Amino acid sequence: MHAKLFEAALGITDPWRVGGVDFDAAKKVLTITVDFVAGSRFAVPGVAGAHPVHDTVSKRYRHLNFFQHECYLEVRVPRVRLPDGGTRQVEPDWAGKLAGFTLLFEALVMALCREMPFAAVARVVNLSWHRVSAICKRYVDLALDQADFSEVKRLAADETSRARGHDYITLVADADARRVLFVTEGRDAATIEAFAEDLKAHGGDPLAIESISIDMSPAFIKGVTAHLPNATITFDKFHVIAHASTAVDKMRRIEQRTDPALKGLRWKLLKDRDGLKPDARAELDAFVAQVATKRTARAWLYKEQLREILDRKQVNVVRAMLWQWTVNVMRSKVEPMKAVAKMIRKHLEGIVAWTRSRQTNGFLEAINGLFQAAKRKARGYASFSTIRAVVFLLAGKLDFGKLNQHAA
Known part of the structure; x- marks a missing residue:
């Protein structure tokens, strides 16, 4: 009976089933064994049909806590034999985007990271800072890969300090959707050039940019003139x-x-x-x-x-x-x-x-303020990759729901 209960709670459906449950009261750890029905066949992306199991590997996934107890799924994951003689490992429906976690657990981490520093989230979910950071960076990278900038026409660009002294990052945002599109180190003309290349990689056209709001930095002006040649430069009031x-x-x-x-x-x-x-x-x-x-x-x-x-x-x-x-x-x-x-x-x-x-950088300066507040809470960020992930979590308006329905 308890197996059916856990299957319902975890959303596990045929051909998967709960094989057993082990609770360690001293360690406050709940381990649920998940298996599949013997004789099951599995589909794999890019190959037509359902395929027989060749062999299995054991994988361990961190899941949402059951009350105050850490919960893990011990899963017998099949590798299937393909028509061409090769083998392919099947990922369970609930497997996350980073090895070792379920989609629900990753969605929880993403939700917390929008509100709290990575270190605080790590303490809440009992993971290392690096694992929490890795989840967020992975989702940001995957969501950006799928982002479409083809409709972007008006931009705002500004710099903000990443650390004390003269260490800066540049943010470029969609002025209409008010979302950050691009984050890079520095504040010279090369930052605009790098954005133009990134815009093309996401289906946008640098020649289609109609206007951009920037400060009076000669470097920004030079970069816009060279790489966004049809954009009217606006210096806001x-x-x-x-x-x-x-x-x-x-x-x-x-x-x-x-x-x-x-x-x-x-x-x-x-x-x-x-x-x-x-x-x-x-x-x-x-x-x-x-x-x-x-x-x-x-x-x-x-x-x-x-x-x-x-x-x-x-x-x-x-x-x-x-x-x-x-x-x-x-x-x-x-x-x-x-x-x-x-x-x-x-x-x-x-x-x-x-x-x-009447195009202004006001909303982008507000985003800079959010980033600076997050930076103070975290007592600074050691790497640019972390800064980039934080900025996109705060203001990228990325569609994580395409990757994980629970993280929408």
Whole structure:
């Protein structure tokens, strides 16, 4: 009776059957023996018909825990004799994508790894970190092999740090589906070239890419121009405003050396005015009113003017207003903001393109934030292969259901 019960619980169907159950209470381990009915014939992929058993091998699979007890399946796996005289091993329906696990167990690991560091998952399921990592990397690789990028038209690309210092990775994402398509080491023009090759390998066409949102990295610009030649480059509003905010803070630090009254104003100057509390907003307004004598106040006004210009939707108006803004800044004595004006002149058309496309890297920066949070939880990642797997688990929107119905 107990054999039928376990067959139902495990989803084991003919010709497979449960041959026995052994429970070790001291070790808290449940071992279920699985066999097949004598005389059974088995099909194998790529070869027509069902084939007789040649011999068997014993395999052990880790399954989901039964309550708090580890559960293993001891399976007599057949090798069948093929018409051409060769032999082929039959994989049971429940065998996972990595040797030694069932599909249900791997699905559990995948679900946990989306929420927890690999080390924490390893403790929960009582495996080594390396085995947990191997399951995730295997699923990511297999799902990526099946991924179709043929409909991708608009992209976003950005870099993020993989470790302290200047060690970076580049992420390229589908701007419409908001899913990461490609992760690679570095942040030079070669990263875009590598993406273009990967795009082709997944059914996409680099010539069909209509637009891409990037920062103002000369390397990215060079890579896009060479390898995605039909893509309109967009520098989104938020990158431009970020540069202007940096200039405001530089001006504050310079002026603060001779004017202690600027101490304590940093966050009020950098945050969105509408997001400030009433007392902080009043303090900011009182400071900005000193625009005639405070260069930091002038820098803040230039930043807000820039924000207002980039909120407009008329392309020609935005282009003319941006140029006039740079003229006004270059005539001022707000030195840090002049670097922003020069940057805008150099990349004017890419910034104006934001007016048409409204394409932004905001969602990709949010993904970067998720990755950085995961990295902190894990206390860093030693290898790029681990980083790649984590990024795709978090933001690849990969279809694991094609590989394992339980992991959909």
